């Protein structure tokens with residue numbers, strides 16, 4: 001029987017391991033159901049308050065409907081918190097570039113805190129920084145290192161911070177750990193989630209914020225009316241019907257990822273253990289990194305290097321690989337094996 005979680009492997013196709021989107025087939029029945037919604041796109045999304053969508057998301061997450069704000073991708077959560085909580089923002093680098101980009105647009109004053117020392121990513125905000133910042137970022141697991149941030153660490157930051165702490169959980173489904181249960185305990189906690197990475201809806205743009213009613217109201221006031229389109233609005237309930245399928249894919253991806261980390265280390269490079277759908281690899285210096293990156297590109301394999309502006313504070317000696325299909329990862333390892341033999 002055909003494995004539905006596998007794409008047919010067109011061996012000559014270029015391999016894109018750049019953006020960390022979902023690289024597996026989407027359930028065909030779900031796509032058919034979504035397509036049926038097209039006939040209603042003359043209508044606005046339901047009333048603008050997204051009651052049904054918020055009900056679906058609240059049930060999925062295990063909170064009340066009042067704790068949810070649907071957004072145009074989780075990028076919109078990043079954008080509106082940066083408008084709503086002006087002042088000083090703490091950004092734990094290397095990390096996702098949009099915290100910085102939104103801070104710039106919002107006119108916040110940025111403090112980039114280096115959290116990567118000797119191959120270990122640990123969030124190390126000082127007491128003074130936590131006192132003076134209005135907005136504090138934690139990306140869990142962190143992009144691009146893939147590092148899990150321990151729950152105790154997040155609680156410690158929540159307790160010591162004077163400002164709002166936003167925990168970006170856009171890769172929650174791969175990590176399998178959340179702090180959603182803490183939204184009533186810590187009034188300064190906002191969580192952001194996404195349907196892009198784990199459910200394959202990056203092109204539809206569906207994300208959401210989770211927090212207490214007061215914070216949700218404040219964020220809503222800074223967001224745009226009707227920011228989630230009608231098809232995206234309908235998509236959450238539809239994809240969640242296929243949870244079993246997605247769980248199967250996530251498990252498969254995790255196995256491929258862990259095998260890839262092992263293989264890269266066996267080749268003599270240095271791969272970071274990851275809890276997301278990408279792996280960060282460190283090379284000796286920029287020159288060596290460029291050689292590997294170009295060699296991969298010549299063979300039709302596209303990856304993200306540290307100098308490509310996708311991340312804040314990532315050095316030039318790094319390349320991030322998104323985890324794709326098995327044949328794609330096999331091809332990457334084969335090309336890198338070849339590279340090592342020649343150099």
Ligand SMILES: Cc1ncc(COP(=O)(O)O)c(C=O)c1O
Nearest residue numbers: 073074075096143170194196207
């Ligand atoms: C850490 C992190 N947060 C948020 C996003 C934004 O994702 P989206 O707007 O598609 O939900 C991304 C996308 O790459 C990301 O890596």
